[in-house]
Amino acid sequence: MGKTATTVEQQIALLESRGMTFDCEIEKVKETLLDIGYYRLGFYWNPFEIDDKHNFAQGTKFSDVVKLYYLDVDLKNILNKALNRIEINLRTQIIYIVSNEYPDLPTWFANRKIMNSNFVNQFPKYYDDKFKDKNKPIKKHHINYPNDIYAPAWKTLEFLTFGSIYSIFHSIKEEGVKFKIAQHYGFKSLKTFRNFFQTIIFIRNICAHSGLLYDSNTPLEISTTPFFKFNNNNKHSLDSSIKVILYFLEKISKSRKDIIQDEIFSLFDSFEENEVIMKIIEEKIGYVKKI
Structure with a gap:
């Protein structure tokens, strides 16, 4: 995330554009992001990133980030x-x-x-x-x-x-x-x-x-x-x-x-x-x- 606040919908769209797969209902994704927070959860999807543009390795699943x-x-x-x-x-x-x-x-x-x-x-x-x-x-x-x-x-x-x-x-x-x-x-x-x-x-x-x-x-x-x-x-x-x-x-x-x-x-x-x-x-x- 940059210096501008984003909505949970924008956060999901950004993660999806970087290659993350959402293998659960979007409402559950929203609930998780609003519970844990996009910034904090970012520390747990970091191992799945493959470049300095924060793109994800192929097959990266949101559920694995949450499990971590x-x-x-x-x-x-x-x-x-x-x-x-x-x-x-x-x-x-x-x-x-x-x-x-x-x-x-x-x-x-x-x-x-x-x-x-x-x-x-x-x-x-x-x-x-x-x-x-x-x-x-x-x-x-x-x-x-x-x-x-x-x-x-x-x-x-x-x-x-x-x-x-x-x-x-x-x-x-x-x-x-x-x-x-x-x-x-x-x-x-x-x-x-x-x-x-x-x-x-x-x-x-x-x-x-x-x-x-x-x-x-x-x-x-x-x-x-x-x-x-x-x-x-x-x-x-x-x-x-x-x-x-x-x-x-x-x-x-x-x-x-x-x-x-x-x-x-x-x-x-x-x-x-x-x-x-x-x-x-x-x-x-x-x-x-x-x-």
Whole structure:
């Protein structure tokens, strides 16, 4: 689409002129375009385009574009269940391990002896009146303890973003403390743990904000690890990110990991009869079915 708004009828005519086949009733096509949106759906017909004029490969069906869209939606829903579990667990372990390392310093996250100065300097920008008013347990804490600058870590960190939790981990001065956290998840390398942590955040943000998942590639290469092998040695693919997610989840609950893994594989395998979608799953996501 250009800079001029178009009607749904004009959108259908444009797609048809570019070679798309509408293999369902036009009223259903209109309903879909008005539900999902022409622009958003465009991310899912992109793999079917063959030139810079946005013409489609011969035989491109509207129904396959919609199937790809819902594959993406369903995969995000499955991964969200795993990512929520991982986020809560990582948050809990960081709070627990560091707080018990410094039991007499309940607000260790704002202590310059423990944390890098840059983080401590920036923290008041996040822990402002709006933050305290928005989060009831924090607000209640300051009513009960009006002289406290901050609530203890086990209260405060529950209301920070997942990205902020990573920043807290990264800003801890003592490498030994960070290594205790990494060891909890079976890591012998802090560098690999950080890399996996960042991968989790990257995929979590896509899923949480309804981003484009099937075609996502991590900006950072996922660290080589003895925990699993990369399909086609692709260390940026979504399949490799899924392996990272499943690794973390197994450290939390093996039964939950098995359930999520089965759901992912079942979703991919449900398209076995659709060569077009299966090719995208294999080439874009990087999935290789185990036989």
